[in-house]
Amino acid sequence: MARDHENHREDVAGRANVEDTPELLAYYDDLGRKGAAALWTVANKIEPWEPVSQSVPMIWRYADLRDDVLRSVDLVTPEKAGRRVIYLDNPGRSDVAAAVGWIYAGLQVMHPGERASAHRHSASAIRFIMEGQGAYTVVDGHKMTLGANDFVLTPNGTWHEHAVASEGTPCIWQDGLDIPLVNALEANFYEVHPDLAQAVTYPVDDMTRTWGNPGLRPGGGDWQKGYSPMFKYEWDRTYEALSGLAAHSDGSPHDGVLMHYMNPVNSGHVMGTLGASMQMLRPGERTKAHRHTGSFLYQVCKGSGHSIINGKRFDWTERDIFCVPAWAWHEHANASDTEDACLFCLNDLPVMEKLGLYREEALAENGGHQPVG
């Protein structure tokens, strides 16, 4: 299947193949003292035949993590912690605090009546609600109420604060941000709101009501910013759209029935660096394997099943989170013959597409399925 041997073709013409000799080692030392190095010592590593992800394919099971996330409430206050978050630490990406590739993700818990201070940063975020009632977020004066499987955007540079209404229940959500990417680009700023809280200056949920009407654009609606004006995306509408598409389309052999969340102004991704999609695996559906560039973090919103990632099987159920690193073979299967399964996916496709780096390949061998090791 995978052409692993290609990564070991260093002896072919045009590839570096220089033996170390005492003379060369001394030469490398000389260069090192002058802040320089010979390209042929690193060329094969920095220019691989194909992407070599440092991220480890893995799953974070909610049943394992939920109690630990809830314990953080007793251990630290949101005020002291700044943000009370347990983040997903991919062992291959610990150095940049990423869950996969250049995507950071964490689980945050908040009790009724708690409110995090308003702030803004260069990193963009998608806050995806996992459980609880009464969560809301304020983005640049727009208050959005949030239920399970809804998500809200807090795009780069927007003032935002998260809270749970006092009549609500404890809420847990997944934060997904481009922090590792923005840090890699050395462009990250962070600022706390001077008043620690911002005023709500628009009707509640106004942006979703204004911009979130399928096939309709508001008259006089003008939006020039580089992210979607529809700050909140709701589960009910998403599920209804997916169900409708599932009834009228065969879907994709690799993704089942998949829909991308979009910016209603230009039909593009919701933000400049992070994209999101929801996909439905119909009862009994098993997709074929493919691989592509870009990093993908899935959260199971509904149902149970498994994914095979680079030949390893990961069984999942509702609220589990798993990652598909760049250029990793992957295929998904719904465990149920009667119920659909839905996967939310956070990704860096906007970056891949804008930079012209997106590439995709279907697995041709073995009927399109990976052998499981």
Ligand SMILES: [Fe+2]
């Ligand atoms: Fe934030």
Ligand SMILES: [Fe+2]
């Ligand atoms: Fe895929």
